[in-house]
Amino acid sequence: GENVEQHPSTLSVQEGDSAVIKCTYSDSASNYFPWYKQELGKRPQLIIDIRSNVGEKKDQRIAVTLNKTAKHFSLHITETQPEDSAVYFCAATSGSARQLTFGSGTQLTVLP
Amino acid sequence: DVKVTQSSRYLVKRTGEKVFLECVQDMDHENMFWYRQDPGLGLRLIYFSYDVKMKEKGDIPEGYSVSREKKERFSLILESASTNQTSMYLCASLPFQGNTEAFFGQGTRLTVV
Numbered sequence: 001g002e003n004v005e006q007h008p009s010t011l012s013v014q015e016g017d018s019a020v021i022k023c024t025y026s027d028s029a030s031n032y033f034p035w036y037k038q039e040l041g042k043r044p045q046l047i048i049d050i051r052s053n054v055g056e057k058k059d060q061r062i063a064v065t066l067n068k069t070a071k072h073f074s075l076h077i078t079e080t081q082p083e084d085s086a087v088y089f090c091a092a093t094s095g096s097a098r099q100l101t102f103g104s105g106t107q108l109t110v111l112p
Numbered sequence: 113d114v115k116v117t118q119s120s121r122y123l124v125k126r127t128g129e130k131v132f133l134e135c136v137q138d139m140d141h142e143n144m145f146w147y148r149q150d151p152g153l154g155l156r157l158i159y160f161s162y163d164v165k166m167k168e169k170g171d172i173p174e175g176y177s178v179s180r181e182k183k184e185r186f187s188l189i190l191e192s193a194s195t196n197q198t199s200m201y202l203c204a205s206l207p208f209q210g211n212t213e214a215f216f217g218q219g220t221r222l223t224v225v
Contacts, residue, residue, distance in 0.1 A: 031211060032210075034214070043202070043216040091214075094210075094211070099157070100204070100214055102155040103154060
């Protein structure tokens with residue numbers, strides 16, 4: 001089955017700086033890579049996703065890049081704000097496997 | 113507004129008790145999942161189901177079973193609760209095609225004493 005590794009496990013940045021979280025996956029059949037944000041005490045919610053036919057996707061301050069050859073994808077947050085503080089999870093799925101495999105999560109702290 | 117609802121937010125049970133965690137979704141999704149969330153370990157898949165009465169083991173199924181008698185409801189069962197099953201449990205649902213947004217329940221914080 002799919003194996004997703006996520007780094008770093010914790011990340012602290014100053015407000016206004018950029019944050020990058022990286023994930024690798026093992027199954028070459030995976031074609032959909034979502035990122036979820038979980039604020040303290042709340043449920044995970046999708047913030048951005050990318051499909052394997054695209055190399056990069058951007059939505060305001062967040063962007064995701066995908067390198068299919070190397071089997072890794074990354075989340076980029078620019079101009080970080082205190083409300084970006086949360087746990088971020090990457091995930092990978094091939095759809096046909098009907099499974100959604102998550103990385104171990106990154107606790108992002110944005111320091112004011 | 114799509115909804116995945118878990119029956120309890122907090123639950124305290126005794127060692128050896130049989131525990132039922134219920135999850136209901138109103139989106140007519142085929143796929144439903146149970147995850148366990150522990151600090152530093154992320155979301156670990158316990159079981160998932162892609163159809164009524166169908167179930168598949170995830171990465172950590174030991175000590176758990178599931179039931180899916182109706183499409184909208186997916187139950188997680190702890191046959192004999194143990195203290196190492198103290199955790200946050202999250203239910204999720206996903207449409208048939210799989211490669212799209214998953215929706216999560218609010219989580220059940222289970223404490224086994």
